[in-house]
Amino acid sequence: MSSLIRPLVRALAPYVPGEQPASPGLIKLNTNENPYPPSPKVLRAVRAATDERLRLYPNPTSRRLRERLAALHGCTPEHVFVGNGSDECLALAVRAFVEPAAGRGGRRGTDRRTLVQYFTPSYSLYPVLTDIHGAVRHPVPLADGFALPDVRALARQGRWRADAALTIITTPNAPGGRSYTTAELDAICRRQRGVVLLDEAYVDFAREHAMALALAHPHVLVARTFSKAYSLCFQRVGYLVGNPELIAALDAIRDSYNVNGLGQIAAEATLDDLPYYQRNFRRIIATRERMSDGLRSLGFEVFPSETNFVLVRPPRFAARTWLERLRDRKILVRWFDSPDLKPYLRITVGTDEQTDALLSAARHILRVRASGRTTRGRR
Amino acid sequence: MSSLIRPLVRALAPYVPGEQPASPGLIKLNTNENPYPPSPKVLRAVRAATDERLRLYPNPTSRRLRERLAALHGCTPEHVFVGNGSDECLALAVRAFVEPAAGRGGRRGTDRRTLVQYFTPSYSLYPVLTDIHGAVRHPVPLADGFALPDVRALARQGRWRADAALTIITTPNAPGGRSYTTAELDAICRRQRGVVLLDEAYVDFAREHAMALALAHPHVLVARTFSKAYSLCFQRVGYLVGNPELIAALDAIRDSYNVNGLGQIAAEATLDDLPYYQRNFRRIIATRERMSDGLRSLGFEVFPSETNFVLVRPPRFAARTWLERLRDRKILVRWFDSPDLKPYLRITVGTDEQTDALLSAARHILRVRASGRTTRGRR
Numbered sequence: 001m002s003s004l005i006r007p008l009v010r011a012l013a014p015y016v017p018g019e020q021p022a023s024p025g026l027i028k029l030n031t032n033e034n035p036y037p038p039s040p041k042v043l044r045a046v047r048a049a050t051d052e053r054l055r056l057y058p059n060p061t062s063r064r065l066r067e068r069l070a071a072l073h074g075c076t077p078e079h080v081f082v083g084n085g086s087d088e089c090l091a092l093a094v095r096a097f098v099e100p101a102a103g104r105g106g107r108r109g110t111d112r113r114t115l116v117q118y119f120t121p122s123y124s125l126y127p128v129l130t131d132i133h134g135a136v137r138h139p140v141p142l143a144d145g146f147a148l149p150d151v152r153a154l155a156r157q158g159r160w161r162a163d164a165a166l167t168i169i170t171t172p173n174a175p176g177g178r179s180y181t182t183a184e185l186d187a188i189c190r191r192q193r194g195v196v197l198l199d200e201a202y203v204d205f206a207r208e209h210a211m212a213l214a215l216a217h218p219h220v221l222v223a224r225t226f227s228k229a230y231s232l233c234f235q236r237v238g239y240l241v242g243n244p245e246l247i248a249a250l251d252a253i254r255d256s257y258n259v260n261g262l263g264q265i266a267a268e269a270t271l272d273d274l275p276y277y278q279r280n281f282r283r284i285i286a287t288r289e290r291m292s293d294g295l296r297s298l299g300f301e302v303f304p305s306e307t308n309f310v311l312v313r314p315p316r317f318a319a320r321t322w323l324e325r326l327r328d329r330k331i332l333v334r335w336f337d338s339p340d341l342k343p344y345l346r347i348t349v350g351t352d353e354q355t356d357a358l359l360s361a362a363r364h365i366l367r368v369r370a371s372g373r374t375t376r377g378r379r
Numbered sequence: 380m381s382s383l384i385r386p387l388v389r390a391l392a393p394y395v396p397g398e399q400p401a402s403p404g405l406i407k408l409n410t411n412e413n414p415y416p417p418s419p420k421v422l423r424a425v426r427a428a429t430d431e432r433l434r435l436y437p438n439p440t441s442r443r444l445r446e447r448l449a450a451l452h453g454c455t456p457e458h459v460f461v462g463n464g465s466d467e468c469l470a471l472a473v474r475a476f477v478e479p480a481a482g483r484g485g486r487r488g489t490d491r492r493t494l495v496q497y498f499t500p501s502y503s504l505y506p507v508l509t510d511i512h513g514a515v516r517h518p519v520p521l522a523d524g525f526a527l528p529d530v531r532a533l534a535r536q537g538r539w540r541a542d543a544a545l546t547i548i549t550t551p552n553a554p555g556g557r558s559y560t561t562a563e564l565d566a567i568c569r570r571q572r573g574v575v576l577l578d579e580a581y582v583d584f585a586r587e588h589a590m591a592l593a594l595a596h597p598h599v600l601v602a603r604t605f606s607k608a609y610s611l612c613f614q615r616v617g618y619l620v621g622n623p624e625l626i627a628a629l630d631a632i633r634d635s636y637n638v639n640g641l642g643q644i645a646a647e648a649t650l651d652d653l654p655y656y657q658r659n660f661r662r663i664i665a666t667r668e669r670m671s672d673g674l675r676s677l678g679f680e681v682f683p684s685e686t687n688f689v690l691v692r693p694p695r696f697a698a699r700t701w702l703e704r705l706r707d708r709k710i711l712v713r714w715f716d717s718p719d720l721k722p723y724l725r726i727t728v729g730t731d732e733q734t735d736a737l738l739s740a741a742r743h744i745l746r747v748r749a750s751g752r753t754t755r756g757r758r
Contacts, residue, residue: 004574004598005628006492009475017439017635028435037431046429046641052416054425054645055610056407060396084463084615087634096388100479100513113385125635132632195383219383231434234640236463249384253511255466256396256504260639261613262425266433 008102008134018334027357029348030332032174032202032309034231034284036351038266039276042232045269046262058261061251065264068271069239075215078244081251082267084258086201086225086238089250090168091129093221093240096249097195098165100134111136112194117164119148121175121340123199126168138164141340146176146303148184151191165194172206175336175346177305179206182213189213189220195246197221204229204281205288206306211241218243228308230270230277235263284308288349294359295347298366309348316366319345329361387481387513397713406736408727409711411553411581411688413610413663415730417645418655421611424648425641437640440630444643447650448618454594457623460630461646463637465580465604465617468629469547470508472600472619475628476574477544479513490515491573496543498527500554500719502578505547517543520719525555525682527563530570544573551585554715554725556684558585561592568592568599574625576600583608583660584667585685590620597622607687609649609656614642663687667728673738674726677745688727695745698724708740 018031037043062082070077083089094116101114116130117138130137140160143149154160161167169188172179189196200222203209214222221242226232237259240250270277292302292310299315314322322345323335334346347358397410416422441461449456462468478492495509496517509516519539522528533539540546548567551558568575579601582588593601600621605611616638619629649656671681671689678694693701701724702714713725726737 004476004625006475006478009628009631012631017436020436020438031436033436034434036434038433043429043433046433047426050422050425050429054417054422054613055413055415057396057399057410057412057606057612058615059399084639085634085636087636091634096385097383099385100481102479227436233436233636234433236437236636236639246383249388252388252391255464255470257464257466257612257615260463260615260642262641263639 009132012131013128019332021332025330027331027350027354029350029354029358030334031233032228032307032348033233034228034280034308035349035354036231036280036283038231039270039273041273041276042266042269046266049262049265054261056261057257058259058264060256062259062264065237065268068268069241072271073211073215073241075241076244079215079241079247081240081247082259082264083238083240083254084260085227085236086199086223087125088236088254088258089223089238089240090125090197090199091132092250092254093166093195093197094129094133094135096246096253098130098133098135101136102134112161112163113165115161115164115166115194117161117167119169119173121146121173121336121338122168122170123174123201124336124338135165142173142176146173146178148180148188151188155191162191163193166197167192167194168197168199170199170201171210172202172306174202174307175309175311175334175341175344177303177307177309177311179208179306182208182210185210186213189217192219195219195221197223197240199223201225201228202307202309204277205285205308214242218245221246226267226270229281230267231280232263232266232270235260235266237263237267284349287352287355290352291347291349291355291358294355295362298359298362300362309346311344311346313343314345319343322365325365326358326361329364331358331361388511391510392507398711400711404709406710406729406733408729408733408737409713410612411607411686411727412612413607413659413687414728414733415610415659415662417610418649418652420652420655421645421648425645428641428644433640435640436636437638437643439635441638441643444616444638444646447647448620451650452590452594452620454620455623458594458620458626460619460626461638461643462617462619462633463639464606464615465578465602466504467615467633467637468602468617468619469504469576469578470511471629471633472545472547472574472576473508473512473514475625475632477509477512477514480515481513491540491542492544494540494543494545494573496540496546498548498552500525500552500715500717501547501549502553502580503715503717514544521552521555525552525557527559527567530567534570541570542572545576546571546573547576547578549578549580550589551581551685553581553686554688554690554713554720554723556682556686556688556690558587558685561587561589564589565592568596571598574598574600576602576619578602580604580607581686581688583656584664584687593621597624600625605646605649608660609646610659611642611645611649614639614645616642616646663728666731666734669731670726670728670734670737673734674741677738677741679741688725690723690725692722693724698722701744704744705737705740708743710737710740
């Protein structure tokens with residue numbers, strides 16, 4: 001039986017997405033969704049398109065959406081790739097630009113063509129995609145406070161590979177929340193001889209973005225998504241911007257109709273109402289700062305964030321205990337079971353009301369524990 | 380520049396999907412869409428779900444839909460994989476069950492683990508997926524009239540591989556339209572030592588389906604789609620049924636949120652109104668027979684079809700000429716630029732009105748040509 005399945009696939013440890021609870025009663029601060037709904041214009045556009053057209057195939061190249069994105073970013077539609085969420089964009093980049101290591105024998109781990117390089121911690125999907133493709137992980141630790149390390153120094157020690165086939169940088173970083181300047185990113189891009197993918201999933205909550213690098217350098221791609229900032233997780237639309245030759249390579253290996261039609265329509269309508277979203281970004285940023293201050297005042301260590309989440313080290317109890325006690329109070333946050341992230345929780349910025357509930361729950365957990373009661377009977 | 384892209388990807392010839400025209404004035408008989416809209420219940424369910432929920436991630440495992448499909452087919456949800464259209468299901472099957480040939484040196488083409496075996500003609504995506512993965516195509520010609528060949532005899536000549544890692548059978552055949560009995564398919568499945576994928580994209584228009592084989596044999600998968608029979612091309616929902624170990628392998632390599640939320644909801648609502656679709660199947664089958672008779676009376680050779688399209692060899696002019704002349708009359712049909720299919724057109728079964736327009740256009744094209752006028756000035 002198992003001989004029917006590739007050994008590489010049998011050996012995979014799957015990526016575990018955050019919980020998507022079926023019950024609606026929970027405060028969901030675990031998967032970085034926007035707490036505000038899509039623009040009413042988007043909902044109207046999707047409802048208006050929900051008619052006999054559903055029987056037809058969608059545009060196979062997301063043509064209109066690519067034209068709109070090109071106008072937004074000051075490039076041509078040939079610079080834009082639209083995917084089934086930015087996860088598909090990332091997966092295709094690994095498969096287009098990186099060689100599987102299998103069969104490359106003794107050079108495994110040193111052959112530049114097989115290397116997917118990324119900082120740790122960052123999006124936990126990168127090593128999963130690397131493994132699925134049979135390529136070679138090349139994780140490089142970030143410096144203190146999730147700062148970019150001195151890659152020149154690391155390169156001299158053989159710990160940074162300027163020749164890696166693909167280097168992925170999450171900017172702003174997830175789950176750290178820290179952002180990087182375009183100048184810092186440009187310096188790294190200029191050193192790299194393989195493809196550099198700047199994963200800007202959270203960039204709308206940051207002060208600076210690096211889209212210019214995708215248009216300036218032939219080997220740099222920027223990934224964006226409609227999921228988080230644009231409240232469209234449900235419909236799976238992400239995109240990449242970069243050199244048309246790289247985009248064409250991704251096009252050659254994607255499914256023909258990779259982006260569903262209502263997703264394309266929703267994304268196009270989103271671009272018709274950007275001020276609506278920009279107002280929400282400002283609200284989320286204000287709430288983020290208030291939440292950060294509130295958590296700090298309760299003894300949490302809070303990393304400065306330019307995203308719609310904060311990474312925190314909670315006081316008194318282990319992070320995993322906090323995860324469970326918050327869940328008891330119907331609040332979902334994210335905890336990563338990895339050595340470097342075990343002490344932390346990642347908390348999505350919700351509405352002001354959800355943030356009040358979170359702070360109140362945190363106060364209660366600290367108070368109840370401080371009073372010395374046991375947890376017996378509570379779960 | 381091009382050194383950034385894998386040589387395998389640079390060398391790919393992309394799959395060319397049928398034209399999806401932007402202008403609505405055309406009669407679209409080129410990509411096998413159902414001429415009838417989705418059930419009103421489906422449209423209502425999608426509109427009702429188009430609200431603030433779009434900000435949330437969809438269920439990552441299409442759980443409710445898998446439960447419904449399991450109930451429909453008499454299996455468990457662990458027997459069901461839901462994909463972003465059946466195209467994604469097919470692509471993942473190649474990547475889960477077949478080894479890339481690169482690096483396997485001299486054994487290329489004979490190593491069973493690298494072989495994707497399929498009949499020709501059939502769905503032109505199979506060789507494309509094989510090439511994208513760097514696996515080895517093993518096409519086997521069908522017998523006359525698109526009948527299944529005697530694979531036992533072919534195996535003795537080394538032309539059929541009972542040990543191929545993956546064998547894909549389109550049943551009913553596309554673009555031929557011919558169906559196969561479960562007994563015939565079972566006989567082939569029993570010989571195979573690799574995975575067999577029965578691609579039943581068009582099976583709702585046939586007399587017999589082979590779902591039982593996916594539940595009887597641990598190495599057999601059946602692929603289905605909501606696109607064609609269920610008028611849902613726009614939303615990209617396909618699925619596979621088979622042994623949970625095979626399903627788990629596909630799960631390990633798919634994107635976490637591979638199926639958009641409104642697509643899941645539309646597919647679930649489809650299952651609430653199957654009688655609506657079954658009525659449409661009967662209408663399409665009746666129209667197919669009337670169209671076939673009408674075309675035969677005009678001198679077309681028409682292959683018997685158990686799908687929602689017919690393959691025809693048109694009279695008097697080359698198929699490609701017919702393609703252009705029908706397009707001049709705003710009727711799109713499909714022509715495949717491959718040696719074995721050049722003489723044919725594939726025509727989707729439309730509404731009765733569309734079929735009348737097609738027959739009328741065909742009569743006109745034959746009459747105009749018969750009168751000896753030139754085409755000058757017409758294009």
